[in-house]
Amino acid sequence: MKRAYFYWVTREQGSFEVMNEVAEYDRDRVIEFHNYCMNSYEEGNARSALITVLRSQQHAKSCMDIVSGTQVNTHFARPNWHKIFKHVAVNQTMRTRELVRVFCCGAPGLTGELRRLAQEFSRKTH
Incomplete structure (x- = not known):
């Protein structure tokens, strides 16, 4: 396998730790991870837009997502x-x-x- 796309869709931010554990095993960076949190914020509103910008900046600096506290980027709403x-x-x-x-x-x-x-x-x- 050369590439895998892993999508985790949840209503609870607490379950993001599962993705972080899986990401730690991906030493060759084969897996592209995506967290989707459907209950936190509505997509398209000002709060979500601000969090998305801050999340992107923080992830670029530290490789940590400020929402999930993991290495995996968090998206809001349904995929x-x-x-x-x-x-x-x-x-x-x-x-x-x-x-x-x-x-x-x-x-x-x-x-x-x-x-x-x-x-x-x-x-x-x-």
Whole structure:
């Protein structure tokens, strides 16, 4: 495996420690980590915008996220799965022509959406 994209979607900031533990094992920087906290702040409001700017600046200086207290960047609101799948498809299949596999767990609505997107992007990139 040359690259992995790991998305952790939660309502509780306390569960971010799990991601930090996984990140510590990624010594070769193979995994691209993303935390999504859905209950903290609404995306697009002034508070979220300010926290996003401060978070980016702090992470650039110290490689620590000020929201989660971990090495993994925190995003607010729900992930835009279509945008995420497009990003992976462009970065992996178009450039390197490598096979991309999707593994997920969660509510049936989420896994169904991810299955549908995986099939859609498989047709678009092969």
